[in-house]
Amino acid sequence: MPERTIYLDHAATTPLDARVLDRMMPYLTSEYGNASSIYTIGRHAMQAIDRSREQVAETLHCRPSEIAFVGCGSESDNLAIKGMAFASQKKGNHIITSSIEHHAVLHTCQYLDRFGFQTTYLPVDEYGMVDPDAVARAITDQTILVSVMYANNEVGTIEPIAEIGRICRARKIPFHVDAVQAGGALPLDVAELKVDLLSLSAHKFNGPKGMGILYTRQGMRILPQLQGGSQERGRRAGTEDVASIVGAAEALRLAYEELPTAAPRIALLRDRLIEGILEIPRTRLTGHPTQRLVNNASFAFEGVEGESILLNLDMLGIAASTGSACTSGSVEPSHVLIALGLSSDWSHGSLRLTLGKKNTQEDIDYVLSVLPGIVEKLRGLGI
């Protein structure tokens, strides 16, 4: 067993970059002023937030005023969807999304049912792709929002966002993109993508946990979902978490600065991992073979329980994830694997390995040296 954890769950969260922590430290210690206060340390806090907003806007190719800092990726999704829905009630009540969205989107749409909204959940193909033509066909005169994720958190499939964006723009339908898994990995030029609302979460790109970002295109009206002070131009009440805002902006900047060198290296490791794991009998790759996040290697093994694989990997120091979760005593495959059309023999045996900057070839070799034996053993035991 290796001395350190081999961390292969970067889609769940990532470690905080030491350089990001350095930038945050003053705002966790000496620079503790409330950004709304007019004395010197308050102004310092506001200046730090303003600089961070400009930094994020540079990456997204938008105006700083279009960026709001919120409490997490889930809050960003909630604010975009509920905010747009409640602001558009007079125009219509129809929302379009995909069946493989994160629960932050799906549960928000379900919640809106209670207020008279109706949601169309578009199916995906066997690779998890949303068909832009299906989006176009689903639009009615009642449609007030389309929400499709940039990249899927379980299987890593990258959706045709720019194409869907073109369709929505032509039909004048606001388009929200959950880019939580794409942040730090895929281009975020909101003008090119033709998105109107875009959600990010800092802990997915080596920033702090509990910090989300929402881009709202100028002219889009959303109703705030937290009432109180007028922080974030009235879009989100609450005293700003200056340290985390500074950390999120620095983490995003570093992620895109380092992407050209990090991405090919991570892709190479991922491809070795995929090649090695597909040698295990009765194994298949889940998600798109090419249109997938560079760090995502996800699989289904026939006739095994994903949770059993995880526990065995954990005992050997490897942190990974599965799309099957134990709910009320029985193991259920995720809505994503079901939407991909996997039969239950396969969907119960899913494994997601997501790489990060610190992973090495030795990590991959180690996984490949232990995983085939684990799968074989579990198949033998029938679990």
Ligand SMILES: Cc1ncc(COP(=O)(O)O)c(C=O)c1O
């Ligand atoms: C696609 C996607 N959307 C939203 C979220 C929620 O982000 P947060 O954990 O910051 O609330 C996640 C987190 O896993 C995600 O993967």
